[in-house]
Amino acid sequence: MQPEIPQYAIETRDLSIYYGPFExxxxxxxxxEKQKITAIIGPSGCGKSTLLRAFNRMNDFVPTSRVxxxxxxxxxxxxSKDIDPVEVRRKIGMVFQKPNPFPKSIYDNIAWGARxxxxxxxxxxxxxxxxxxxxxxxxxxxxxxKSAYELSGGQQQRLCIARTIAIQPDIxxxxxxxxxxxxxxxxxxxxxxxxxxxxxxxIIVTHNMQQAAxxxxxxxxxxxxxxxxxxxxxxFDDTKKIFTRPSDKRTEDYVTGRFG
Amino acid sequence: xxxxxxxxxxxxxxxxxxxKRKRRLNEGLIETILxxxxxxxxxxxxxIVIVLGDQALLFFNDPEVTLVEFLTSTKWVPxxxxxxxxxxxxxxxxxxxxxxxVAVPLGVSAATYLSEYASLRARSVLKPILEVLAGIPTVVYxxxxxxxxxxxxxxxxxxxxxxxxxLSAGLVMGIMILPLISSxxxxxxxxxxxxxxxxxxxxxxxKLEASLQVVVPSALSGIGAAVIVGISxxxxxxxxVAVASGATSDFTFNPLKAAxxxxxxxxxxxxGDLSYxxxxxxxxxxxxxxxxxxxxxxxxxxxxVISKFREQYE
Numbered sequence: 007m008q009p010e011i012p013q014y015a016i017e018t019r020d021l022s023i024y025y026g027p028f029e030x031x032x033x034x035x036x037x038x039e040k041q042k043i044t045a046i047i048g049p050s051g052c053g054k055s056t057l058l059r060a061f062n063r064m065n066d067f068v069p070t071s072r073v074x075x076x077x078x079x080x081x082x083x084x085x086s087k088d089i090d091p092v093e094v095r096r097k098i099g100m101v102f103q104k105p106n107p108f109p110k111s112i113y114d115n116i117a118w119g120a121r122x123x124x125x126x127x128x129x130x131x132x133x134x135x136x137x138x139x140x141x142x143x144x145x146x147x148x149x150x151x152k153s154a155y156e157l158s159g160g161q162q163q164r165l166c167i168a169r170t171i172a173i174q175p176d177i178x179x180x181x182x183x184x185x186x187x188x189x190x191x192x193x194x195x196x197x198x199x200x201x202x203x204x205x206x207x208x209i210i211v212t213h214n215m216q217q218a219a220x221x222x223x224x225x226x227x228x229x230x231x232x233x234x235x236x237x238x239x240x241x242f243d244d245t246k247k248i249f250t251r252p253s254d255k256r257t258e259d260y261v262t263g264r265f266g
Numbered sequence: 267x268x269x270x271x272x273x274x275x276x277x278x279x280x281x282x283x284x285x286k287r288k289r290r291l292n293e294g295l296i297e298t299i300l301x302x303x304x305x306x307x308x309x310x311x312x313x314i315v316i317v318l319g320d321q322a323l324l325f326f327n328d329p330e331v332t333l334v335e336f337l338t339s340t341k342w343v344p345x346x347x348x349x350x351x352x353x354x355x356x357x358x359x360x361x362x363x364x365x366x367x368v369a370v371p372l373g374v375s376a377a378t379y380l381s382e383y384a385s386l387r388a389r390s391v392l393k394p395i396l397e398v399l400a401g402i403p404t405v406v407y408x409x410x411x412x413x414x415x416x417x418x419x420x421x422x423x424x425x426x427x428x429x430x431x432x433l434s435a436g437l438v439m440g441i442m443i444l445p446l447i448s449s450x451x452x453x454x455x456x457x458x459x460x461x462x463x464x465x466x467x468x469x470x471x472x473k474l475e476a477s478l479q480v481v482v483p484s485a486l487s488g489i490g491a492a493v494i495v496g497i498s499x500x501x502x503x504x505x506x507v508a509v510a511s512g513a514t515s516d517f518t519f520n521p522l523k524a525a526x527x528x529x530x531x532x533x534x535x536x537x538g539d540l541s542y543x544x545x546x547x548x549x550x551x552x553x554x555x556x557x558x559x560x561x562x563x564x565x566x567x568x569x570x571v572i573s574k575f576r577e578q579y580e
Contacts, residue, residue, distance in 0.1 A: 062468060064464065064467065064468065067464075067467070092470055092471070092472055093470065095467060095468055095469065095470045096469070096470030099468065099469070100464075100468035102461060102464065102465065102468075104461060106459075106461035106462060106464070106465045107465075108462060108465065108466075108480055108484075109462075109483065109484050110483070118469075118479065118480075119469040119470070119471075122469070122470065122471055122472075122475045122479070123469075123470050166465070169469065170468075170469070173469055173470060
């Protein structure tokens with residue numbers, strides 16, 4: 007058998023995710039391209055976040071959760087026995103819905119992750135670079151020792167992005183990163199994502215259809231099976247196509263706001 | 267979908283709304299009761315201070331004693347009119363320090379285990395056991411110290427340690443306040459929002475790194491409160507020290523020696539046949555006042571330390 011040439015950042019094969027006996031996500035096959043932004047959209051409770059959290063094995067913390075099928079990162083199955091979930095999370099960073107900076111200084115919020123991951127270089131430089139890349143440096147450079155809680159919500163979220171990129175992951179997962187932010191902060195996050203995709207693969211879950219249309223290159227549309235209440239990806243395509251001429255009637259109804 | 271509300275039914279069920287100010291008697295009543303209950307605690311505290319201060323004044327007015335001697339001397343021999351409080355304070359500080367050194371690391375570790383690591387099953391077994399520890403009468407702890415811990419210590423230290431010693435009393439006192447510190451710390455740890463743990467894990471933290479470097483520091487003010495309560499409990503503890511640490515009022519910080527704490531001294535003297543209004547009798551109130559002060563000062567110091575410690579986070 008030929009060794010596979012991994013051309014995708016993440017590829018799922020017949021992926022199903024269970025909580026106990028309940029199949030929350032069913033038979034998902036996705037190929038997520040490198041250095042692109044892929045949006046996952048769909049109505050509430052259809053398993054978007056569950057799917058996202060499977061990518062960096064955050065679902066491991068739910069004691070009853072279980073995964074069938076494969077999730078390949080650059081060709082390596084993230085759920086094979088010899089994979090260390092801690093290392094997976096180092097390579098696949100995550101930004102959450104509500105900004106969740108640590109109750110530490112702005113500086114330490116970034117330095118901490120680097121330190122626990124064995125960073126040996128110049129910490130000041132890393133902190134500055136990460137803050138610059140997260141478009142936050144100019145606003146906080148004079149108060150690095152101040153608590154992260156003194157920042158506004160939008161700044162906190164950019165700080166969370168900064169500390170994520172400080173540990174140099176390959177992929178960044180974003181779980182509705184702007185849903186708790188005002189429109190201006192949202193716009194800044196979206197601009198930032200466009201910058202970040204030069205170096206990172208980004209997967210974003212969003213409820214905001216305009217946001218998906220604005221920022222993403224590809225969109226996966228998720229929907230529940232009526233009978234089993236399991237979520238699945240019903241359509242996965244170029245964002246333009248999803249929003250202009252989707253091939254699935256349900257996608258069309260959803261993106262035009264007719265239900266969901 | 268029918269979402270219309272049957273308006274006539276809904277409005278008939280309420281009393282007619284007038285905009286005039288109403289007298290809400292029960293609101294006022296509740297407020298008065300709550301105020302009185304709150305005031306009661308202040309009243310009791312003030313009352314204690316007044317009673318102690320009043321009697322202590324009699325003590326300090328006695329020609330046999332001076333305030334300076336009381337606060338500076340290290341000899342407490344009432345029989346010959348020596349009243350130096352440091353002889354008793356030293357024992358209180360030593361036993362309390364040992365207790366805190368035992369209870370804080372163990373209590374915080376136990377709390378971290380229960381809150382961050384333990385499975386539901388392990389928790390359901392361990393928590394009740396810890397709570398049983400909290401329910402043991404202190405006199406039992408006292409005899410546990412004297413009859414179980416001291417013999418072990420004597421086999422370790424040979425004859426360098428007496429039958430009565432502060433080490434044994436302090437260790438057992440530590441075990442006594444352990445459940446207090448662990449359950450208060452656990453509450454503080456459980457109150458740390460899960461989003462912080464997730465943030466730590468999502469950055470490639472191991473469980474240990476997340477627990478010790480994110481969750482515990484975030485719960486520091488709650489853990490600090492637990493330590494403060496623990497200190498107060500240790501300083502005020504009477505029975506264990508009365509039974510296990512001896513009745514010699516020597517000035518010493520050596521845990522292998524016997525020494526009498528302020529509380530144990532009060533308990534012992536007031537249990538004897540002491541004539542009312544004698545110097546000895548009045549000295550008890552001066553000691554009690556000092557005990558009050560020591561607790562207060564230790565509380566203030568701990569609060570200050572915690573606020574210093576917290577500053578880097580806030």
